[in-house]
Amino acid sequence: MNIEESYRRLRSAVQPRLEVWYYVHMAVIPEPVRQQLKDRFESVLTGPVHLTLYTRPGSSRLILPAGLGCPTCDDARQMVELLRDAAPEKITLEVVDVSRDAARVEIDGVDDVPTIAIASNSEIGRIRFQGLPTGTEFPALIDAVERVSREEHGLREESVAALAQLTEPTEVLVFATPT
Numbered sequence: 807m808n809i810e811e812s813y814r815r816l817r818s819a820v821q822p823r824l825e826v827w828y829y830v831h832m833a834v835i836p837e838p839v840r841q842q843l844k845d846r847f848e849s850v851l852t853g854p855v856h857l858t859l860y861t862r863p864g865s866s867r868l869i870l871p872a873g874l875g876c877p878t879c880d881d882a883r884q885m886v887e888l889l890r891d892a893a894p895e896k897i898t899l900e901v902v903d904v905s906r907d908a909a910r911v912e913i914d915g916v917d918d919v920p921t922i923a924i925a926s927n928s929e930i931g932r933i934r935f936q937g938l939p940t941g942t943e944f945p946a947l948i949d950a951v952e953r954v955s956r957e958e959h960g961l962r963e964e965s966v967a968a969l970a971q972l973t974e975p976t977e978v979l980v981f982a983t984p985t
Contacts, residue, residue, distance in 0.1 A: 835885065835888045840888060840891075840892060843888075843889070843892040843948070844892040844893070846948075847892050847893035847896065847897075847951075847952075848893065850952050850955070850956070851893055851896040851897075851951075851952065851955040851956075852955055852956050853896070853926060853954075853955045853956065853957060854896055854897075854898065854926060854927060854955070855893075855896055855897045855898070855924065855925075855926065855951050855954050855955045856897075856898050856899075856900070856924075856925045856926070856927055856929075856931070857886050857889065857890065857897060857898070857899045857900070857922060857923070857924060857931075857951075858899075858900045858901075858902060858914075858922070858923040858925070858931055859882060859883055859886050859899065859900070859901045859902065859920060859921070859922055859923075860902045860904050860911065860914070860916045860919055860920065860921040860922075860923070861876060861879040861882065861883060861901060861902070861903060861904065861919050861920050862875065862876045862879055862903065862904050862905050862919045863875065863876070863879070863903070863905065876919050876920060878920055878937065878938040879919055879920045881938055882920035882922065882938050883901065883920075885938070885939070886899055886922060887899065889947075889951065896955060897951070902914075902916075904916065904919055913930075914930050915930075916934075918936045918937075920936075920937065920938060921934055921935065921936050922934065922935045922939065922947070924950050924951060924954050925954065926954050926955075926957060933950050933954065935947055935950075942982065943982050946982075
């Protein structure tokens, strides 16, 4: 499957349908996509969004033992900075270095880097992306930012009713792979 075909499939499968050209496995957001994000955020974002990036000093592409360095943290930082810059009046960004703020990491319950947390203010973000959200995960990140801004969960009534029946905190994990 070539890039054009991947892009067409992604565009037809993911809502909202951004007119983006985002290459699978490319962390840097191309200039045309930056402008599209800026235009879209200007018309769609209604409330504040707070992004928190949990990171560790990067090690470029060098693979180190667990707990040392982070080969994708620099790319994740660049990505969230570009998102913030697309709507600076609505999106704020905080970067937490997990190697320097262990107490905060424990309180926030973060166990891997990079992690991008999304919240409507500076509270602990409950929507989290672990790893670098590229490829098909990128539109999901944009959708999460937009939904948090609009305070819209997008769930059906039946799902909301089922969730209301939960009696203890529950963690939902969604796994995505580029294949």
